Amino acid sequence: MRLSEDDHRKVSEAVTAAEAHTSGEIVTIVAGASDRYHDVALHWTVLAMLLVLALLAVFPGVAAGIHQTLIDGWAQETPASAYYTIALVLMALTFLVCRVLLAWRPLRIALTPGATRSRRVRAKAVQLFRTGAEKKTIGATGVLLYLSLDEHRAEIIADEAIHSRVTPDVWGHAMASLVAAVKDGRPGDGMAAAVEEIGVVLAEHFPRGSDDTNELPDRLIEL
Structure with a gap:
């Protein structure tokens, strides 16, 4: 399963729209698989x-x-x-x-146990977050939305400032929307919907200031 140009456009536009109301920065990454197993x-x-x-x-x-x-x-x-x-x-x-x-x-x-797949996806998400989003913003307000297509699993990793205010269960609905769309063969729609919900949470805790700048890319990264 690969994402189309239209999927990339949807996700990138969703990130831009979400960040218009928050000082938080959303990074979206899609991978075919998180491990070779x-x-x-x-x-x-x-x-x-x-x-x-x-x-x-x-x-x-x-x-x-x-x-x-x-x-x-x-x-x-x-x-x-x-x-x-x-x-x-x-x-x-x-x-x-x-x-x-x-x-x-x-x-x-x-043939890989579900728990093993979940651990590998989580580990890959953390690795990518540390490389591309962690402490890359002035206020440490970066969020990574990571989707691993072959495993049908996704992760949301938040920077220190966000993690201190938003508990992991808050992202549950965004994750559910994303995974449901992926199972229906609509990964682009799922990513866009999840980004929108992440943006709502970030806007509540980190409203956009007048001096806010776009510090991380809005485009969807496909590995």
């Missing part, structure tokens, strides 16, 4: 290999059948070395198949 793919691959080993232990006749079919059809007994060799080959094949299948990112994300 290769470690998750490796965990599932190792689990599949161990499952193969467990199945061979429970059903040793499988290894004996493979030995008689492919190696020595006249053997009355399967030597221990054959069991080890067959197990090693099957585990290696399992590793290769799983790695190929899990090279597809949507599958890796689908």
Whole structure:
């Protein structure tokens, strides 16, 4: 899912409109995904290999059948070395198949626990906030609205001055509007709606002064 030029325009206009009533600065960032989740793919691959080993232990006749079919059809007994060799080959094949299948990112994300996805999205949002918004304004009034499309998750990170006055639960409705729109395939509308609600909160606590200047870019940043 990518955002169109019209989506970018909607979000940028929403940021400009919201900042017209507040000294706060809103930064909007959209990413395709917050992590590659290769470690998750490796965990599932190792689990599949161990499952193969467990199945061979429970059903040793499988290894004996493979030995008689492919190696020595006249053997009355399967030597221990054959069991080890067959197990090693099957585990290696399992590793290769799983790695190929899990090279597809949507599958890796689908197999990633929800809590892990949430932690990775939060960590990425914090990293981007520290890089592009934290303490970048005179009054420490920057807010990051971050959307990670593949995970269907979003985060709002606020600067020190805002965080001291606005509790995280205040952003709940903005987050709900954003996530609902993303699930409907309207990420641009969701971002714009969330920005509007963030602007209302900021205007209440940080009304715009006569000497206020635009310190952070209004445009939507797509990674």
